[in-house]
Each structure stands twice: as C-alpha cells, then as structure tokens.
Amino acid sequence: MIREIRGLKINYEVIGKGKNIIFLHGWGGNLHSLHPIAKQINYRSILIDLPGFGKSDIPDRIIDSFEYAEIINELIDSFNLSEAVLVGHSFGGKIATIIASKNPKWLRGLVIIASPGIKIKKDLKTLLKIYTYKFLKKIVSLFPQKEKYLEKLKKKFGSEDYRNAKDIMREILKKVINEDISNILSKINCKTLLIWGKKDKAVPKIVGQKFNELIKESKLVMYENAGHFPYLENFERFISDLNNFLSEVYKNG
Numbered sequence: 001m002i003r004e005i006r007g008l009k010i011n012y013e014v015i016g017k018g019k020n021i022i023f024l025h026g027w028g029g030n031l032h033s034l035h036p037i038a039k040q041i042n043y044r045s046i047l048i049d050l051p052g053f054g055k056s057d058i059p060d061r062i063i064d065s066f067e068y069a070e071i072i073n074e075l076i077d078s079f080n081l082s083e084a085v086l087v088g089h090s091f092g093g094k095i096a097t098i099i100a101s102k103n104p105k106w107l108r109g110l111v112i113i114a115s116p117g118i119k120i121k122k123d124l125k126t127l128l129k130i131y132t133y134k135f136l137k138k139i140v141s142l143f144p145q146k147e148k149y150l151e152k153l154k155k156k157f158g159s160e161d162y163r164n165a166k167d168i169m170r171e172i173l174k175k176v177i178n179e180d181i182s183n184i185l186s187k188i189n190c191k192t193l194l195i196w197g198k199k200d201k202a203v204p205k206i207v208g209q210k211f212n213e214l215i216k217e218s219k220l221v222m223y224e225n226a227g228h229f230p231y232l233e234n235f236e237r238f239i240s241d242l243n244n245f246l247s248e249v250y251k252n253g
Contacts, residue, residue: 002055005074011055012075015045019250020084022076023047024092027173028165030054034089037231040239043246046079048072050092052169059168065091065117065176069098076106085249087111087242089231090203094181097211100192101184109249110192111242114228116203117181118210185214192218193245197226197233 002009013031015038023045025033031047031054038045049056051063051071063071072095076084084106088096093115100110165173192215196208205222212220221241226233 008057011049013047018043024088026090083108085109089113101187113195119180194220197230199227202228
C-alpha cells in the first residue's frame with residue numbers, strides 16, 4: 001500500500017489483526033526485514049519502508065533523522081490510530097526514538113533494537129582506520145584522476161552501508177551517522193524495552209546502556225550471543241520478550 005507524505009510515496013504493509021504495532025527497519029533494509037516478527041505475534045503489524053528503501057521514494061535532497069521522523073510521524077497520523085506501539089531496529093529505532101520523544105497521543109510503548117544515536121569514544125582500531133583514510137585522502141587528492149581514486153578509498157575504508165549506498169542516500173548516511181540524540185531521550189514518557197546484542201560491533205552495548213540511563217521507564221535486555229541483529233540471532237527469546245512487553249503495555253487496553 002502507498003501513501004504520499006510531503007511529496008514522497010511511502011510504501012507500507014499491514015499483517016494480522018488486533019492492537020497496533022508499527023515496525024521500522026534499519027538502514028539498508030526494508031519492511032521485509034521485520035516480517036519474521038510480524039508473522040509470529042498476534043497483533044496488527046504495520047510495516048513501513050523508510051524513504052529511500054524498499055518500494056518507498058528516495059528523497060530528492062539530503063534530510064536528517066529528525067526529518068525522517070517527521071515524515072514517518074505524519075504517515076502514522078494519517079492512519080488515525082487511537083493507540084500503537086513503535087518497534088524499530090537500528091536506524092529505524094533511532095527514528096522511532098525521535099518520534100517517541102514528542103510523546104504522540106497514540107503512543108503506548110516503544111521497543112528499540114540495537115539503535116544508534118549516542119556518540120561514544122572510538123576504539124584504537126577505528127581511530128587508526130580514520131587517520132589512515134584521511135592521510136591517504138590527502139595524497140590521492142594530488143593525483144590527476146583524484147575522483148576515481150577517492151571513490152576507491154571510500155569503498156575500501158567505508159562501512160558496508162556506505163559502500164552499498166549511492167548518490168543522495170550516501171550523502172544522507174553521512175549526515176545521519178554523526179547525529180547525537182542523547183539530549184531528547186529524557187523526554188520519552190512511555191514504557192520502553194531496549195534490546196541489544198552483547199557482541200554488537202556496529203552499535204556497541206554501551207550505547208544501549210546509555211539509552212537505558214536516559215529513558216525514564218526503560219528496561220534493557222542484553223543478549224549474550226548476539227550482534228547487531230539480536231531479534232534474528234535469538235529469535236525465540238526475542239519473540240517471548242516482545243510478547244511479554246506488549247502484554248504489559250496493552251494490559252489496560
């Protein structure tokens with residue numbers, strides 16, 4: 001299904017019946033990334049392709065996470081829901097967090113899975129990689145065909161998400177990856193479940209711990225043998241944790 005928000009056609013899908021759960025996928029994914037969850041829970045799941053992913057339009061300019069949140073919030077408002085729980089993984093979790101900080105009337109609960117948004121000190125290996133890239137970039141900039149070699153450097157030293165992103169989406173990634181949303185976390189008033197993989201290298205567990213410190217009604221669950229996709233790596237436990245949380249949130253509903 002498609003709805004147009006701010007000139008962008010946004011694709012979404014609805015699975016099941018009952019209380020509403022809204023799913024936001026991570027960078028590089030699409031609504032199918034969270035299909036396994038939606039098919040295992042007895043709720044009405046609304047899965048959204050974020051702008052630039054899946055079947056949704058690519059933004060025609062560089063936007064930040066806050067504008068992403070505004071677009072998705074407007075889409076959710078167009079559904080006229082009386083209540084819903086937001087679930088977001090990685091970049092989708094960051095967008096969900098920003099929406100939750102506004103405390104919309106329909107929001108009953110928030111589930112954040114391995115989401116970025118708090119800057120932490122980089123380890124030595126990462127710092128060396130950054131400094132090596134900057135050093136080589138200066139040298140390459142002197143070459144006659146510098147653009148060609150600069151692109152090779154970016155692909156070699158950039159993250160998988162960066163290598164896979166193209167054109168405007170690559171520029172958006174560069175913008176959103178450096179944002180810090182720690183100053184808005186204390187504004188979230190709803191019950192919040194935080195789920196992290198202890199072995200997550202993309203968004204280390206310390207980020208989850210800081211989310212937990214700053215969000216008032218939050219609970220952090222750490223999966224020992226999981227990385228950046230704890231909902232897939234510990235699927236049965238995740239479904240159990242999610243169902244328990246949803247039952248608690250909707251028990252008075």
